Amino acid sequence: MRIIQMLPTFAYGDAIGNDTLSLQDTLRNAGYETEIYADVIDAKLGKNAAKQAEDYEYRDGDIIFYHLSTGSDLNYKITEYPCKRIVMYHNITPPEFFRGYSAGAEKACADGLRATKYLASKTDLCIVDSAYNGQDLIEMGYNCPMEVLPILIAFDDYKKEPDRKIIKQYDDGWVNIVFTGRVAPNKCPEDIIAAFYYYKKYIQPKSRLFLVGRYDGTPSYKAQLDAYVRKLDLADVYFTGHVRFDEILAYYHIADVFVCMSEHEGFCVPLVEAMYFKVPIIAYDSSAVGDTLGGSGLLLKDKSPQVAAEAMNLAVTNKALREQLITGQQRRLEDFEHDKIKKKFLEIIQSFLAGDAR
Structure with a gap:
């Protein structure tokens, strides 16, 4: 079994990128096999930080841990694999904020919200950064188990x-x-x-x-x-x-x-x-x-x-x-604190896996 973190853009120094790296360290230190895949990988992260999403090859037992934050073809691609899916929802800015300022940002946000609704019936567990994000998902039709887990911050x-x-x-x-x-x-x-x-x-x-x-x-x-x-x-x-x-x-x-x-x-x-x-x-x-x-x-x-x-x-x-x-x-x-959030994260993963076993 592997836990595969996926995200559209793996950026150097941003909150989601840092969170992804911290979660990877937490999983590895706990003995899990894990990798990171992304469509776009910031060169400043180094060549071994992640692999291209298009190169991912499914293995029996894989769990996809997906960071959802924007519009991307990857939002739909992850549903093609016959595996359990955990979605970590970082929220998507309502597109109307960018109307008249950035057509690209407006489209990315609108696409992201459509994909979020699409994933509602295709997600086995949601992890959200805040209770606000959880309510956001509930209003978009999510009824799967949901856990609140703040972002891991590199203090x-x-x-x-x-x-x-x-x-x-x-x-x-x-x-x-x-x-x-x-x-x-x-x-x-x-x-x-x-x-x-x-x-x-x-x-x-x-x-x-x-x-x-x-x-x-x-x-x-x-x-x-x-x-x-x-x-x-x-x-x-x-x-x-x-x-x-x-x-x-x-x-x-x-x-x-x-x-x-x-x-x-x-x-x-x-x-x-x-x-x-x-x-x-x-x-x-x-x-x-x-x-x-x-x-x-x-x-x-x-x-x-x-x-x-x-x-x-x-x-x-x-x-x-x-x-x-x-x-x-x-x-x-x-x-x-790192230790508190890491502990809760591992408890969520262990509970999820135990539920699969039952």
Whole structure:
């Protein structure tokens, strides 16, 4: 018996790619035979990290563990093999977020949702990153067994040396507001910009906003954001674009508050990263954000600029609240410890296999 992890795109450094590698290590250390197959394999992962999906040859007893996150022919190909299927659903962004900005992204999301519905009757077990994702599947017709298992996050990587140039340049007493993640329509950076405008103009002039993440996937959307910043005549807004990992670490080190106004997340790894670096979190209560925070952080029901800005100010200046937020986030962080998630993952696999045996 082999457990074959499959995914459309095996990317270097992204949450799903890291999760796939961590699950492989967990399975191998537990004595399971396992391999990774993907349609697209990032060269930065190395030539032995995975095999091409088209080269997969079914063996009797194989179990396919499929990471579902986008549109792909592989979503349908996996049903051609006479084996048990475990689907790990990372959620798919509603395509309407990309309408008018990226026809390719809109199509990939629409195709992914169609495939997700197609797989409902062809899946033996679902593993979801969050309860929100589980509800998403239930609404799409899934009635197979379902388990919630957060993404395995490579916390050891966060202990690496941050970029000292960034820290030296910006750790200077100004308030640094940070968001990390793709600059994409579903993440609503325009709402962070609006809140920052209010914060900088009416509360703290000595403040900066860093939107740390790539924006090359939706250039027209980025142009719209640039125009918005110009219209506001707003200084000290920094779009970093794609950055090195040590630079990402540096932005967390200088952050005074982490702000997320996203309207669609299946899990949102940056929230956990902010917990790790003891940065107080202000986040809009949407999709899986509340699940991931698990009662920690400061969750907003209202994303108006004034409300968000005043919340940011409290998180920065109110020492008691700041300590309360960080303490709560540290407690929540314990739920994402590697050993806990690995143990639960192996229990899920063992239970699934025992069910097969019965």
